[in-house]
Amino acid sequence: MSTIREQLKLKAIHRTKRKIPPMKDSHGKYLRMSDYYGENVFDVRKAPSIPEKIRKEIAEVSRSGRHLSKENAEVIAKAVMEWALDKGASHFCHWFQPLTGGTAEKHDAMLSFTADGKPIEKLSASMLLQGEPDASSFPHGGSRSTFEARGYTSWDLTSPLFLIEGENGKTLCIPTAFVSYYGDALDVKTPVLRSISYLDAAATKFLHLIGHNKTTHVQVTVGPEQEYFLVDKAFYYARPDLVMGGRALFGNKTSRNQQLEDHYFGTISERVLAFMQELDIELHKLGISSKTRHNEVAPGQFEVAPIFSEGNVAADQNMLLMSTLRKVAEKHDMVCLLHEKPFAGINGSGKHLNWSMSDNTGLNFLDPGHDPQNNHRFLAVVAMIIEALARHGDALRMAIASHGNDHRLGANEAPPSIISIYLGDTLNKIFESIAGGKTFTPSDKTYLDLGANQLTQLMMDNSDRNRTSPFAFTGNRFEFRAVGSSQAIGFPLSILNTAVAEVMHESNRMIEADLKAKKSVDEALLNLVRKWYSKSHRVVFNGDGYSEEWVKEAARRGLPNFRTTPEALKVLADPKAISFLTESKVFSASELTTRYNVMLERYIKCREIEFETLLSMINQQVLPCALRYRRSLAMTIKALKDIAADTSVEVDIHHKVESSVAQLYRATHNLAEEVKKITHDDLQKTSEKIAKTVMPLSLEAAKFCNELEVLVPEDMWEIPKFYDMLFLR
Ligand code: ADP
Numbered sequence: 128m129s130t131i132r133e134q135l136k137l138k139a140i141h142r143t144k145r146k147i148p149p150m151k152d153s154h155g156k157y158l159r160m161s162d163y164y165g166e167n168v169f170d171v172r173k174a175p176s177i178p179e180k181i182r183k184e185i186a187e188v189s190r191s192g193r194h195l196s197k198e199n200a201e202v203i204a205k206a207v208m209e210w211a212l213d214k215g216a217s218h219f220c221h222w223f224q225p226l227t228g229g230t231a232e233k234h235d236a237m238l239s240f241t242a243d244g245k246p247i248e249k250l251s252a253s254m255l256l257q258g259e260p261d262a263s264s265f266p267h268g269g270s271r272s273t274f275e276a277r278g279y280t281s282w283d284l285t286s287p288l289f290l291i292e293g294e295n296g297k298t299l300c301i302p303t304a305f306v307s308y309y310g311d312a313l314d315v316k317t318p319v320l321r322s323i324s325y326l327d328a329a330a331t332k333f334l335h336l337i338g339h340n341k342t343t344h345v346q347v348t349v350g351p352e353q354e355y356f357l358v359d360k361a362f363y364y365a366r367p368d369l370v371m372g373g374r375a376l377f378g379n380k381t382s383r384n385q386q387l388e389d390h391y392f393g394t395i396s397e398r399v400l401a402f403m404q405e406l407d408i409e410l411h412k413l414g415i416s417s418k419t420r421h422n423e424v425a426p427g428q429f430e431v432a433p434i435f436s437e438g439n440v441a442a443d444q445n446m447l448l449m450s451t452l453r454k455v456a457e458k459h460d461m462v463c464l465l466h467e468k469p470f471a472g473i474n475g476s477g478k479h480l481n482w483s484m485s486d487n488t489g490l491n492f493l494d495p496g497h498d499p500q501n502n503h504r505f506l507a508v509v510a511m512i513i514e515a516l517a518r519h520g521d522a523l524r525m526a527i528a529s530h531g532n533d534h535r536l537g538a539n540e541a542p543p544s545i546i547s548i549y550l551g552d553t554l555n556k557i558f559e560s561i562a563g564g565k566t567f568t569p570s571d572k573t574y575l576d577l578g579a580n581q582l583t584q585l586m587m588d589n590s591d592r593n594r595t596s597p598f599a600f601t602g603n604r605f606e607f608r609a610v611g612s613s614q615a616i617g618f619p620l621s622i623l624n625t626a627v628a629e630v631m632h633e634s635n636r637m638i639e640a641d642l643k644a645k646k647s648v649d650e651a652l653l654n655l656v657r658k659w660y661s662k663s664h665r666v667v668f669n670g671d672g673y674s675e676e677w678v679k680e681a682a683r684r685g686l687p688n689f690r691t692t693p694e695a696l697k698v699l700a701d702p703k704a705i706s707f708l709t710e711s712k713v714f715s716a717s718e719l720t721t722r723y724n725v726m727l728e729r730y731i732k733c734r735e736i737e738f739e740t741l742l743s744m745i746n747q748q749v750l751p752c753a754l755r756y757r758r759s760l761a762m763t764i765k766a767l768k769d770i771a772a773d774t775s776v777e778v779d780i781h782h783k784v785e786s787s788v789a790q791l792y793r794a795t796h797n798l799a800e801e802v803k804k805i806t807h808d809d810l811q812k813t814s815e816k817i818a819k820t821v822m823p824l825s826l827e828a829a830k831f832c833n834e835l836e837v838l839v840p841e842d843m844w845e846i847p848k849f850y851d852m853l854f855l856r
């Protein structure tokens with residue numbers, strides 16, 4: 128008789144790889160990526176079926192805040208419907224990002240009847256433009272009572288419509304914002320759009336002031352790299368903790384984890400590659416420019432990264448990418464784990480938010496060019512970003528706070544919970560010399576000497592990589608690395624945009640004053656560099672962010688270090704810390720209160736789910752396995768004694784099991800008692816209590832589970848181990 132776990136292992140090992148037929152045309156010729164790229168996307172700003180005049184109006188409307196004329200909206204709705212019907216869609220939905228951390232959709236058939244009762248397909252302008260989902264069932268942080276449950280979704284003209292393919296039909300998805308009856312944003316997208324406009328205004332003005340007359344607008348560019356784990360479905364369903372909360376609540380790491388550094392960029396296993404290939408086809412059809420795929424640091428961990436795009440679209444597409452990851456994994460009998468720390472002791476998952484700004488002429492604000500020390504525009508922009516981080520590091524830390532990210536930040540494999548900025552050697556020296564009034568002489572070693580003439584020469588990057596920094600300059604962009612893998616990037620993105628825009632607006636006023644005083648543009652820019660860098664270089668850190676010294680050094684520098692979510696969220700209750708968000712009108716005060724409550728509540732609820740799950744797994748899985756083993760040891764000892772044989776080894780093992788069981792039992796009791804006491808009256812206090820008191824108790828219980836996992840023989844332990852989940856597929 129094999130145990131459940133053995134059966135699961137056999138299942139996972141013997142899966143047949145899913146093969147999808149290659150994409151070919153009617154003549155049997157292979158389709159290229161470019162043939163099917165974006166086939167499930169409808170971008171009203173580009174669609175040939177919409178008259179050019181109307182497309183121009185759409186572009187104008189999306190920038191000016193004017194409304195689309197009713198007639199034109201009807202033309203667009205008709206074109207959208209025809210496209211969707213031709214593609215085989217029957218339903219449409221307003222797709223939005225409520226404050227649940229996920230997306231929401233309510234499907235309606237594009238069905239109507241003529242006056243004489245004949246069924247017809249219909250998508251009217253009003254159906255396209257606006258929806259009215261019941262807002263009371265989405266998180267609103269107590270900002271509204273349920274009797275005023277009205278909420279509206281409103282079409283976002285700047286994000287392409289797309290089709291979701293199900294097994295038996297297709298649905299047209301309309302990206303929308305989601306607001307309450309009183310116009311409060313109950314979603315992630317609305318503030319993102321506001322922050323993009325706010326930054327656009329500042330950045331366009333900046334370029335105008337310094338003489339770039341061809342600039343009409345500036346876009347935020349974003350490329351999110353997404354890390355994830357894949358686990359065979361069989362193990363997943365045998366671990367309630369993974370199903371309920373996406374994280375293994377106990378389990379020992381295996382002997383070979385990532386210390387050999389052989390998984391990162393290693394050869395991709397066939398089953399995983401089959402998954403990645405199908406994933407890329409699906410993403411490309413959805414117009415998501417998946418570009419890079421590779422193994423990540425931990426066994427069972429992988430990454431996918433698209434080519435960067437407009438911030439708002441990137442934020443929507445990342446949500447879509449996460450759901451596509453889950454959907455395709457399922458087809459391959461695997462489950463995609465997006466949690467920040469599914470397995471304690473090995474690498475967690477993040478979402479590197481690559482961020483820059485570029486104008487309509489293609490000028491990238493963060494491109495240092497060949498001669499960075501004389502690129503004063505670039506240096507001034509970096510200086511503004513340094514200032515923004517020094518001022519609002521606490522808000523940025525808040526923006527990435529979640530129970531999942533708490534396990535990752537500062538865990539010696541991810542950036543610490545201290546927000547600092549990495550510039551790299553060259554840039555740092557340039558700033559130091561400008562601030563010190565010295566001239567910077569670049570070192571002439573711009574090519575790497577590889578000592579092998581057969582190889583092409585490699586240009587040396589202006590910045591080396593620093594994986595330990597939460598916010599690093601990486602050559603032509605900044606990379607906000609502390610963002611959590613399961614998170615909607617829209618929230619941190621809106622905070623980052625606003626922080627930088629605030630400093631940029633101030634900088635513009637300083638430039639104006641300098642120009643008025645007859646200073647040159649160059650002088651004005653250098654003044655900015657000097658001013659911001661001298662004021663705020665404390666936030667610049669180029670060393671090892673994982674080190675204990677940095678934690679001490681950061682404290683000396685007065686940089687905040689919020690280790691847990693409840694601490695970080697306090698920022699949202701501090702009027703001074705968040706005034707930049709309300710003054711810029713990116714958030715209203717009540718919208719921030721909403722987020723404060725929703726995030727605290729989410730923290731508490733997710734932790735409660737974890738505690739309850741852990742307790743039931745201990746009682747129903749861990750203890751029964753351990754007690755069964757103990758009984759068999761006792762029986763063995765008894766039998767050995769009957770024949771007067773030596774029982775010292777058995778007795779010793781029995782002692783160990785007995786002791787772990789007793790300690791686990793006590794720890795479980797303590798945890799259960801504390802969990803019972805959790806109330807939801809004062810969210811801040813409750814969340815702090817959970818972080819400070821209840822979490823350590825659950826870790827204590829997990830420790831004894833781990834002890835037993837090691838003691839109980841392989842054929843008696845029914846719960847999938849890290850070994851199974853990370854190595855067998
Ligand atoms: P790495 O592992 O070196 O960080 P990747 O290729 O995995 O590199 O990811 C880099 C990401 O940064 C990609 O999504 C890329 O498109 C994005 N990126 C590159 N340039 C910019 C830019 N100017 N603005 C925003 N994102 C950018």
Ligand code: MG
Nearest residue numbers: 352479481606
């Ligand atoms: Mg990167």
